[in-house]
Amino acid sequence: MPGTAADSSPGLLINHPRRYELFSSLALPLVRRRLFQRLAGRSGVRPGDRVLDIGCGTGALTLAVAAAVSPGGSVLGVDPSEPMVEHARRLAARRGANASFALGTAQELDAADGSFDAVVTSFAVHHVRADRRERAFAEMFRVLRPGGRLLVADFRRPAGRHRGMIAAAGFTGLARGRELPFARWITATRP
Numbered sequence: 001m002p003g004t005a006a007d008s009s010p011g012l013l014i015n016h017p018r019r020y021e022l023f024s025s026l027a028l029p030l031v032r033r034r035l036f037q038r039l040a041g042r043s044g045v046r047p048g049d050r051v052l053d054i055g056c057g058t059g060a061l062t063l064a065v066a067a068a069v070s071p072g073g074s075v076l077g078v079d080p081s082e083p084m085v086e087h088a089r090r091l092a093a094r095r096g097a098n099a100s101f102a103l104g105t106a107q108e109l110d111a112a113d114g115s116f117d118a119v120v121t122s123f124a125v126h127h128v129r130a131d132r133r134e135r136a137f138a139e140m141f142r143v144l145r146p147g148g149r150l151l152v153a154d155f156r157r158p159a160g161r162h163r164g165m166i167a168a169a170g171f172t173g174l175a176r177g178r179e180l181p182f183a184r185w186i187t188a189t190r191p
Contacts, residue, residue: 055124059088
């Protein structure tokens with residue numbers, strides 16, 4: 001209903017980082033870290049790049065990308081869940097990663113136009129309210145510099161629906177593929 005608290009909700013929030021980490025470890029034993037390293041590689045990030053990870057959760061992809069952009073690069077992970085952001089900050093500090101974290105939503109990014117070389121997001125877009133996903137992809141386009149790269153990874157079913165919204169936001173050169181049986185990725189470029 002318009003005007004209600006649900007109307008202003010960013011979408012489904014995960015507010016229990018330790019439970020999320022435990023579930024992820026059990027659901028993806030031995031492949032989780034490798035999955036995020038492969039996605040970081042698939043994103044095309046290079047040393048020195050400035051990258052935004054949207055819906056970073058506990059920071060698994062953020063940390064994999066931080067390793068790929070070193071030396072000289074940086075990664076900002078944003079998530080609407082304060083407990084997830086705090087957990088990711090602690091993890092990055094323990095690992096000495098070149099990553100920072102902030103509260104934020106995909107559909108209202110607090111970043112200047114063209115301020116990132118790459119935008120990545122993994123298993124997060126399906127959490128954004130359906131009526132705000134087009135806005136989220138438009139924001140990803142806005143914050144990328146011309147020639148900037150996008151990587152969207154999600155589960156099989158949602159990934160198929162993202163393709164049209166990515167193209168509608170203005171991205172070109174869309175490519176898609178899969179990592180493991182359940183994960184699908186889409187890459188694109190801002191012209």
